[in-house]
Amino acid sequence: MIDPALSTVLSSASDPREVFDRIAVVSLPMVTRFRGITVREAMLLRGPAGWAEFSPFLEYVPAEASRWLLAALEYATNEVPTPLHDTVPVNGTVPACTPAEVPAVVARYDGVSTFKIKVAEHGLDSLPEDLARISAVRDAAPEALLRLDANGKYADLGQGQQALRAFAEFDLQYIEQPVMPVEGLAEIRAWIADEGLPLRIAADESIRKAEDPYRVAALGAADVVIVKVQPLGGVQAALRVVEGTGLPAVVSSALDTSVGLSAGTALAAALPGERLACGLGTSSLFESDVVTSPLRAHGGVLPVGRVAPEDALLTRFRAEPAREEHWRRRLGECWDVLRAEAGC
Structure with a gap:
């Protein structure tokens, strides 16, 4: 609407x-x-x-x-909603790179204490390289909180379970969208509880690609929701999703320029409650941006405010x-x- x-x-x-x-x-x-x-x-x-x-x-x-x-x-x-904060904490993003590339990627995020690591680029076949990449991030940032993002690429419940058993050896904040269907997420989350694994589930595609993003909460399919301004249709629409699900939210980027990231900071700064590090540090993945001082983390945070390209x-x-x-x-x-x- x-x-x-x-x-x-x-x-x-x-x-x-x-x-x-x-x-x-x-x-x-x-x-x-x-x-x-x-x-x-x-x-x-x-x-x-x-x-x-x-x-x-x-x-x-x-x-x-x-x-x-x-x-x-x-x-x-x-105009954007009145901000509740002047800055927002962000996570670093580690793409599906080799372990040797990890230290340079981690070093691009000043003061960041949380890293999201891409996994499952080729589904379950990627598991050995995924485990090596996670270990490399742990070595490069020993005190950091770690998150994983599978983008729904495990083909079925069995593949997801096999991967999650391997990932459970790491101290993870959550794993994002291990399987695509929201019903599958609910099954995965119930299985985690039955197995007593120290894992939490975050929903991304089940929020931004779903006709009914509120089903995630209705089915008990996630512990955290990932919200992105552009795919959800704006800051106000994203705020309604967060309120409607009643779950902790992480504001993330859709690989935006600093202009788009500023809309993400507007959303993150308007969220009440627990402040989870946001996935808005992705300008660090660009060689150059549309401003000479891009929205990149300093001391682990981004400022809140509009950005105009140069x-x-x-x-x-x-x-x-x-x-x-x-x-x-x-x-x-x-x-x-x-x-x-x-x-x-």
């Missing part, structure tokens, strides 16, 4: 250029492969309230990508014409989806 104020904006503008007075597409090189890519493309949009980001992953069809545009529309045209960097990292055209076409397609949803 689209907020009435945003429906009004959509109703008054048949073309997104009537709302956004500047539109830029950037292509940012990354320091390591992450989520199968080495370059991150993003569209940045300036509206009455400031700059926002629209960067759905390339495989997302308009129906799913339109949630990301709704988030950008909200952030570019509305013209020189928008020029330097401007996407090739064909890629600009691709993103402008996506923008139009998603705008049409939102207008139809708003009854325009």
